[in-house]
Amino acid sequence: MDExxxxxxxxxxxxxxxxxxxxxxxxxxxxxxxxxxxxVAQGFGDLAGxxxxxxxxxxxxxxxxxxxxxxxxxxxxxxxxxxxxPPLTHFVHLPAxxxxxxxxxxxxxxxxxxxMQVQVHSAAAICRRFLPAMAKARYGRVLFMLTSYILGTPxxxxxxxxxxxxxLYGLAxxxxxxxxxxxxxxxxxxxxxxxxxxxxxTPQLIVQAAAEANPMGRNATPAxxxxxxxxxxxxxxxxxxxxxxxxxxGSA
Amino acid sequence: MxxxxxxxxxxxxxRQNFDDDTIVLTDATSAADIEDWDSLEQINLLTTIExxxxxxxxxxxxxxxxxxxxxxxxxxRLGVE
Numbered sequence: 001m002d003e004x005x006x007x008x009x010x011x012x013x014x015x016x017x018x019x020x021x022x023x024x025x026x027x028x029x030x031x032x033x034x035x036x037x038x039x040v041a042q043g044f045g046d047l048a049g050x051x052x053x054x055x056x057x058x059x060x061x062x063x064x065x066x067x068x069x070x071x072x073x074x075x076x077x078x079x080x081x082x083x084x085x086p087p088l089t090h091f092v093h094l095p096a097x098x099x100x101x102x103x104x105x106x107x108x109x110x111x112x113x114x115x116m117q118v119q120v121h122s123a124a125a126i127c128r129r130f131l132p133a134m135a136k137a138r139y140g141r142v143l144f145m146l147t148s149y150i151l152g153t154p155x156x157x158x159x160x161x162x163x164x165x166x167x168l169y170g171l172a173x174x175x176x177x178x179x180x181x182x183x184x185x186x187x188x189x190x191x192x193x194x195x196x197x198x199x200x201x202t203p204q205l206i207v208q209a210a211a212e213a214n215p216m217g218r219n220a221t222p223a224x225x226x227x228x229x230x231x232x233x234x235x236x237x238x239x240x241x242x243x244x245x246x247x248x249x250g251s252a
Numbered sequence: 253m254x255x256x257x258x259x260x261x262x263x264x265x266x267r268q269n270f271d272d273d274t275i276v277l278t279d280a281t282s283a284a285d286i287e288d289w290d291s292l293e294q295i296n297l298l299t300t301i302e303x304x305x306x307x308x309x310x311x312x313x314x315x316x317x318x319x320x321x322x323x324x325x326x327x328x329r330l331g332v333e
Contacts, residue, residue: 101292157292203299208311 016094
């Protein structure tokens, strides 16, 4: 058999796909993907950014506009993924609420609950739905977006964000152990401050200070992070699971 | 720059930020004089001042600020009238 006929059909679910990282990841994956590979791209209210890719690769990307903060919307979302995509081989989880730098005495419980829903509960629900089938197929790649704030001492005033990311890290570690025997890997990337639209609400002075404090004198960009993600999602990374890869210019 | 007017405007920003109408600023007022004025509040204050006067501070602009007098000098240098 030639390589094409033996090639596995990859089926991707990317949540938070309309983020700057999601868009670059999608673009790079599509450029290398086989004709039969399919992508489900979840975003919330901002999927227009994916439209050029949908046009460029007709029939390959299914976009789903779903609010992951809404627990009640999750079951329908999971059903939709199941019905429209081939059995998943890859799951990449990127969504998070933007960081709000605030003193702990002003901790916003409602926002924290929402961030936990968006980042952690949705990841757990998606994994619960799709990882058993990946395990049965003896192949799966799962990747979560973390932050270098979970490595060492985080900056002050980031309790909600750091707590949610640590919970997601815990989920990744536990699932990596659970699924290691079945060919499913679960890994994370942990970039330092990344200059994307995610920082829209972060004061420029904080962004500048982070760049200046970085050993390489700048903040991360999606182009620094996405190739590392692609590696952890590749077949070649089969013996790597449960890791957090810092992408930090040496800052953590 | 109308220094007295700008001082009054900056004082109002401080009062709003710290929710304290008793704050009275002078050139010598520094972080040591206002209990909650820490690095996060410094960023919040600077961001509010940027919006008020349509400015963008650079890190280099704000690093050496020791007190309100330095802040008003900076605003004058940046063309606040």
